[in-house]
Amino acid sequence: MDFFETINKRYSVRGFKDKKVEKEKLNQILEAGRRAPTGVNYQPIKIFVIDTEKNKELLKEIYPQPWFFEAPLVICVAASHKEAWTRPWDGKNIAEIDASIVMDHMILAATALGLGTCYIAAFKPYAALKLFDYDETLEPILFTPLGYPNAEPSERNNVRKNLTDLVIYK
Structure with missing residues (x-):
C-alpha cells in the first residue's frame, strides 16, 4: 500500500473481528515503532503488547469501552521523562512527543497491513x-x-478542516 493511501485509509476502528494478529505482522508493527524518531534518539519509551484475553479485567478498568478489549491485542506506549531529551533553553521534556511519534508509526504500519x-x-x-x-x-x-x-x-472520521484553516504561511 502506498504511503498516502495508508494515511487516507486509516480511521479510528471501534469494532474488531475475533481473529488473531499474526506474529509476523505484529513484529512489523513493533519494528515500525522501534524505527520511529525520538529526540536525540534517546528512545525513552517502552511498548507493552497486551493480550486482551488474559488481561480483560484490567483493560476494562483502563478504558471501559467494550470494543477496546474486543481486539485480540492492545498496545500501550509508555514514556520515561527521566530518559527523554529536554530542551535546555526552556526545560520542555519531550517524552510525550516521542511516545506519540512511536504510536503513530505503529498505527500507520498496522493500517498498511x-x-x-x-x-x-x-x-x-x-x-x-x-x-x-x-x-x-x-x-x-x-x-x-x-x-x-x-x-x-464513522462520519466523524472523514470530517477534516480545510488546509486554509490549518496552515499559516509567513
Whole structure:
C-alpha cells in the first residue's frame, strides 16, 4: 500500500473481528515503532503488547469501552521523562512527543497491513500503572486496540478542516 493511501485509509476502528494478529505482522508493527524518531534518539519509551484475553479485567478498568478489549491485542506506549531529551533553553521534556511519534508509526504500519487501531488517550492512568508493576519511571501515554476491523469509519472520521484553516504561511 502506498504511503498516502495508508494515511487516507486509516480511521479510528471501534469494532474488531475475533481473529488473531499474526506474529509476523505484529513484529512489523513493533519494528515500525522501534524505527520511529525520538529526540536525540534517546528512545525513552517502552511498548507493552497486551493480550486482551488474559488481561480483560484490567483493560476494562483502563478504558471501559467494550470494543477496546474486543481486539485480540492492545498496545500501550509508555514514556520515561527521566530518559527523554529536554530542551535546555526552556526545560520542555519531550517524552510525550516521542511516545506519540512511536504510536503513530505503529498505527500507520498496522493500517498498511490491513489491521485496525484507535488512538486512546482518554484512559484511566491509575489503572494503567498496574501494567508497569507500579514502575514510577514510566508514564502511560497512549493505547490502541489492535486487530482486524469489524466496523466502518464513522462520519466523524472523514470530517477534516480545510488546509486554509490549518496552515499559516509567513
